[in-house]
Amino acid sequence: MPGGRLQGQSRMVSAQNAPSKTDGDVVGPGRLQWFEALLRLKRCQTTHAPRGGLYRVSNKDLDLTTEVSAETDVSRIGRSGATPSHERTADEDLNVVDWDRVAASSDFETLVKSKARFLIPATIFFLTYYFTLLVLVGFFPEMMSSTISWLGPVNVAYVFALSQFVMVGLVTWAYLREAKSFDALAAKVRSDALSTGGNKKP
Amino acid sequence: MTAALWLFLTFVAFTLLITWWSARQSKGANAYFAAGRRIKAWQNGLAIAGDYMSAASFLGIAGLIAFKGYDGFMYSVGFLVAYLTVLLIVAEPLRNSGKFTMADVLAYRLKARPVRAMAALSTLIVTIFYMIAQMVGAGSLVKLLLPGVSYELAVIGVGVLMIIYVVFGGMLATTWVQITKAILLLAGSAMLSVMVMAQFGYSFGNFFEAVSHVTWIDPKTGQEVTQNFLQPGLAFKGTWGAIDLISLGLALVLGTAGLPHILIRFYTVPDAKTARLSVVWAMLAIGAFYLMTTFFGFGAATLLTPANIPDQNMSAPLLALHLGGDIFFAFISAVAFATILAVVAGLTISASTSFAHDFYTNVIHHGRERSAGEEVRVARIAAFVVGATAILLAIGLRSTNVAFLVGLAFAVAASANLPPIVLALFWKRFNTAGACWGLGVGLVSSIVLILLSPSIMGTDGNALIAGEPIFPLRNPGIVSVPLGFAAAIIGALLSRESSAEEKFAEFTVRANTGLGAEKAAAN
Numbered sequence: 001m002p003g004g005r006l007q008g009q010s011r012m013v014s015a016q017n018a019p020s021k022t023d024g025d026v027v028g029p030g031r032l033q034w035f036e037a038l039l040r041l042k043r044c045q046t047t048h049a050p051r052g053g054l055y056r057v058s059n060k061d062l063d064l065t066t067e068v069s070a071e072t073d074v075s076r077i078g079r080s081g082a083t084p085s086h087e088r089t090a091d092e093d094l095n096v097v098d099w100d101r102v103a104a105s106s107d108f109e110t111l112v113k114s115k116a117r118f119l120i121p122a123t124i125f126f127l128t129y130y131f132t133l134l135v136l137v138g139f140f141p142e143m144m145s146s147t148i149s150w151l152g153p154v155n156v157a158y159v160f161a162l163s164q165f166v167m168v169g170l171v172t173w174a175y176l177r178e179a180k181s182f183d184a185l186a187a188k189v190r191s192d193a194l195s196t197g198g199n200k201k202p
Numbered sequence: 203m204t205a206a207l208w209l210f211l212t213f214v215a216f217t218l219l220i221t222w223w224s225a226r227q228s229k230g231a232n233a234y235f236a237a238g239r240r241i242k243a244w245q246n247g248l249a250i251a252g253d254y255m256s257a258a259s260f261l262g263i264a265g266l267i268a269f270k271g272y273d274g275f276m277y278s279v280g281f282l283v284a285y286l287t288v289l290l291i292v293a294e295p296l297r298n299s300g301k302f303t304m305a306d307v308l309a310y311r312l313k314a315r316p317v318r319a320m321a322a323l324s325t326l327i328v329t330i331f332y333m334i335a336q337m338v339g340a341g342s343l344v345k346l347l348l349p350g351v352s353y354e355l356a357v358i359g360v361g362v363l364m365i366i367y368v369v370f371g372g373m374l375a376t377t378w379v380q381i382t383k384a385i386l387l388l389a390g391s392a393m394l395s396v397m398v399m400a401q402f403g404y405s406f407g408n409f410f411e412a413v414s415h416v417t418w419i420d421p422k423t424g425q426e427v428t429q430n431f432l433q434p435g436l437a438f439k440g441t442w443g444a445i446d447l448i449s450l451g452l453a454l455v456l457g458t459a460g461l462p463h464i465l466i467r468f469y470t471v472p473d474a475k476t477a478r479l480s481v482v483w484a485m486l487a488i489g490a491f492y493l494m495t496t497f498f499g500f501g502a503a504t505l506l507t508p509a510n511i512p513d514q515n516m517s518a519p520l521l522a523l524h525l526g527g528d529i530f531f532a533f534i535s536a537v538a539f540a541t542i543l544a545v546v547a548g549l550t551i552s553a554s555t556s557f558a559h560d561f562y563t564n565v566i567h568h569g570r571e572r573s574a575g576e577e578v579r580v581a582r583i584a585a586f587v588v589g590a591t592a593i594l595l596a597i598g599l600r601s602t603n604v605a606f607l608v609g610l611a612f613a614v615a616a617s618a619n620l621p622p623i624v625l626a627l628f629w630k631r632f633n634t635a636g637a638c639w640g641l642g643v644g645l646v647s648s649i650v651l652i653l654l655s656p657s658i659m660g661t662d663g664n665a666l667i668a669g670e671p672i673f674p675l676r677n678p679g680i681v682s683v684p685l686g687f688a689a690a691i692i693g694a695l696l697s698r699e700s701s702a703e704e705k706f707a708e709f710t711v712r713a714n715t716g717l718g719a720e721k722a723a724a725n
Binding site: 049100102117130131134138139144154158164168171176194 | 410
């Protein structure tokens with residue numbers, strides 16, 4: 001199994017090296033490939049066991065880092081997986097965030113509460129408005145067929161159906177308006193969490 | 203007829219160009235599965251619209267309105283209102299807490315393997331059913347539009363194209379095929395609507411006056427029929443009809459937010475705010491389109507009358523022939539093909555992503571790629587297999603009426619997918635058992651109820667199963683959605699999972715703030 005992986009890795013490295021082969025000739029590409037392959041192998045074994053599951057390691061892609069930088073440059077090995085801690089920004093190193101503390105912070109609580117204050121009534125409203133149409137049309141088709149004098153042949157049912165389009169527009173407009181304040185609060189929570197590691201006293 | 207072929211070939215050439223361009227750009231999993239998360243809001247909005255407005259919407263609803271009037275328009279309303287669920291409940295938290303698939307949101311704080319296995323199964327079932335409906339539709343359409351092209355050739359053509367888009371171009375190519383199709387469909391519908399209104403001197407008064415008194419001679423009985431197409435109750439009759447209508451509404455309004463191919467579109471944008479704006483763009487496009495169904499649906503009813511439409515699904519193309527002659531007919535037919543292609547491409551990438559990311563990498567290999575790029579490689583193979591399977595099934599089911607498969611896809615999405623997503627997002631106490639129960643019961647109940655419904659069972663010769671339908675409704679939503687929710691809640695209450703509850707704080711912070719969300723690829 002490790003042998004297989006090693007081979008796979010070294011093949012990949014050589015493929016990547018191909019375009020810059022002439023530049024790398026001075027150092028000797030063959031040896032370099034082995035060195036990199038070994039490093040890769042090592043990283044796979046030591047760092048690919050993220051503590052919190054899938055999301056901690058955000059990028060397991062093929063490494064797209066260009067091959068022109070100095071050999072000593074650590075980041076050359078990969079942007080994926082574990083960057084040495086001194087190179088990480090707080091944003092990248094998610095483990096510095098104390099999630100429970102962020103969750104308990106007053107800003108975050110305000111965010112969740114204000115979202116709920118809008119989203120719950122809005123959801124109840126649009127579902128009620130929509131299913132009222134279906135119930136009335138389904139159970140009282142005769143009543144819904146009555147026409148409105150100044151609209152000629154157009155009946156209540158059709159006007160109510162068209163009003164659903166207006167309702168969708170209004171709810172969307174209201175949400176977009178509210179969401180501005182959600183975005184501002186969320187940005188504040190994010191920057192606080194990243195600058196203090198979530199350890200700010202609430 | 204050849205004009206339709208040329209227009210369609212132009213569209214195909216253009217989409218292949220898009221695919222070639224995307225293939226040159228696509229590198230790595232984020233690029234392949236999520237278009238590098240760099241799609242703009244308006245682009246993703248149009249792509250969602252292109253992913254969503256299937257042949258069932260364009261041809262199906264036009265036909266329903268032409269034959270059943272107001273009741274057909276109920277589909278239009280439901281398809282749009284459904285986006286409020288997507289906008290308010292699902293889009294942003296999904297973008298913030300997931301990576302490539304619907305299951306990501308469930309697997310975040312639950313046990314990844316069982317949940318992902320179930321979610322992948324549900325995704326595959328929804329997408330393959332939906333895809334077969336589209337492809338059988340494509341084959342039948344070709345038979346009517348291009349008498350020279352056989353059903354098999356049409357199905358294989360559609361299948362091969364969707365495989366090419368997805369295998370070579372990934373999400374980026376799929377996105378642009380969908381955007382192109384959405385623009386074509388909106389343009390075609392707008393032209394058709396304006397031409398209909400021109401017949402009534404651009405007067406809504408005249409138009410609705412005509413819609414309320416349509417007279418034609420019934421070809422079967424030879425009697426004159428006058429019908430008010432604005433009158434509700436032509437399709438959904440009586441008490442069972444009313445319940446069926448409500449059941450349909452439930453499946454549409456809750457199902458859209460559980461359709462895997464719609465959900466994965468939110469991973470293609472840089473952040474939650476863009477996801478929100480892209481829903482709004484999608485709603486503009488979708489709302490405009492479904493409003494226009496009034497004009498071309500009722501237009502077909504009044505200008506052609508049901509007596510002159512031999513096949514309900516051909517209402518829109520026949521109306522185009524009536525109003526704009528051969529060239530316009532060719533254009534509308536080409537638009538209908540483009541519609542099918544874009545939707546099946548979206549379904550294929552959704553199915554293959556779920557297989558590669560959820561099932562192969564996370565269930566079988568515990569979340570690790572054994573070699574770099576493996577997940578993308580597996581997804582490409584899966585896309586090929588899914589495409590080939592869909593071609594074979596569509597050819598095998600050629601003479602079957604498969605319209606119910608779209609309804610089934612929405613029912614499964616609403617009853618199996620949505621309950622676990624909503625509960626995982628908002629209920630701390632939710633856990634793995636609840637998700638698996640919800641997915642399982644939702645899936646089984648909607649499939650079984652459809653099998654027992656009038657869509658499958660019937661006493662006339664056309665039914666797939668002979669016999670009186672055991673379940674009276676065509677749409678199982680009103681029973682299966684509550685069953686799905688109940689199973690998810692009961693399953694969760696019957697077991698305790700401390701790890702899921704402990705991670706709830708982290709999950710809500712991520713879902714609400716976007717802290718630690720997947721980033722867009724650098725330019």
